[in-house]
Amino acid sequence: MLLTRCASLVAPRAAARGALRRAASAVEDGYALNPNADGVGGWLAHRSDVGVAASGPGDDWIAPLFDGAGAATLLDARAFVARGAEMDHKPRVLVLHGSLRERSFSRLLAFETARLLEAMGCDVRCYDPTGLPVRDPTIEDHPKVVELRALSEWSEGHVWSSPEMHGCITGAFKNQIDWLPLNTGSVRPTQGRTCVVMQVNGGSQSFNAVNELRRLARWMRMPCCTNQSSVAKAWQEFDDDGRMKPSGFRDRVVDVAEEYVKFTKIMREYADDLNDRYSERYETAEKGRLLTQAEKEAAKEKEKMRSK
Numbered sequence: 001m002l003l004t005r006c007a008s009l010v011a012p013r014a015a016a017r018g019a020l021r022r023a024a025s026a027v028e029d030g031y032a033l034n035p036n037a038d039g040v041g042g043w044l045a046h047r048s049d050v051g052v053a054a055s056g057p058g059d060d061w062i063a064p065l066f067d068g069a070g071a072a073t074l075l076d077a078r079a080f081v082a083r084g085a086e087m088d089h090k091p092r093v094l095v096l097h098g099s100l101r102e103r104s105f106s107r108l109l110a111f112e113t114a115r116l117l118e119a120m121g122c123d124v125r126c127y128d129p130t131g132l133p134v135r136d137p138t139i140e141d142h143p144k145v146v147e148l149r150a151l152s153e154w155s156e157g158h159v160w161s162s163p164e165m166h167g168c169i170t171g172a173f174k175n176q177i178d179w180l181p182l183n184t185g186s187v188r189p190t191q192g193r194t195c196v197v198m199q200v201n202g203g204s205q206s207f208n209a210v211n212e213l214r215r216l217a218r219w220m221r222m223p224c225c226t227n228q229s230s231v232a233k234a235w236q237e238f239d240d241d242g243r244m245k246p247s248g249f250r251d252r253v254v255d256v257a258e259e260y261v262k263f264t265k266i267m268r269e270y271a272d273d274l275n276d277r278y279s280e281r282y283e284t285a286e287k288g289r290l291l292t293q294a295e296k297e298a299a300k301e302k303e304k305m306r307s308k
Helices: 001-027 075-079 105-119 141-156 171-178 207-217 247-266 280-288 293-307
Strands: 092-097 124-127 157-162 194-200 229-231
Touching: 075 247, 092 105, 092 141, 092 171, 105 124, 105 194, 105 229, 105 247, 141 171, 157 207, 157 247, 194 207, 194 247, 207 229, 229 247
Parallel strands: 092 124, 092 157, 157 194, 194 229
Antiparallel strands: none
């Protein structure tokens, strides 16, 4: 029984390692401030200096949070290690935002969060949804689609930041999630990865978008951090350089980022075990791999035809 149990765990972990290798080969030149000619890359757009983690334009309010002076420091968060942890690499975090505007407040919030996560020791990649086509299964080889899926496979957690539009998340954000299938054969691009949700509002504070993002994360089989951020009247909360002004909203973003780093470091240690399900082991043993939904539907139709 022990050998069977070990085999059931080795297979998904080997698949995950294979997915990571494919992701690395699919998008290997993206660590830059700006995307390539095909729109791929520019994952470090949140930085002002490509070689300096957590750097940004204007007033650097993040660095003093780590200077060790007094009780208000994030040094412990940076040094946090989950009890019994076996993983010691930097948490891999994918950051998604939901607006294509030149001065997008959901992007500015996402970038501030990315800088905080980098300062706390994370490996952060920000995805630019510009140029991502509307979901269409006939163009799955589009460079922006390949990039998005590869980044999700690479990641151990996501940051989701969306404006609230007509009481819900934006189409620009939902389109990104629509391009992430629940499974592609034996690979789960989102399953088991942590998620933290944030929203910006044009008016008074609301929680419609973050509530919808939580439901979406649950549907994508992603454990969601308990803390969240909703920034009211976002146009008042960012300066001309795109940095958050001192406020309770900014303090909340710091709280969210700190909790999320710890949450991800804990959850990633157990993601494989939590995702090891009887039904999937059974299907893999019977079919040789996990089938896509299309393959399952085709098999049902074939069985119907056979029974007539």
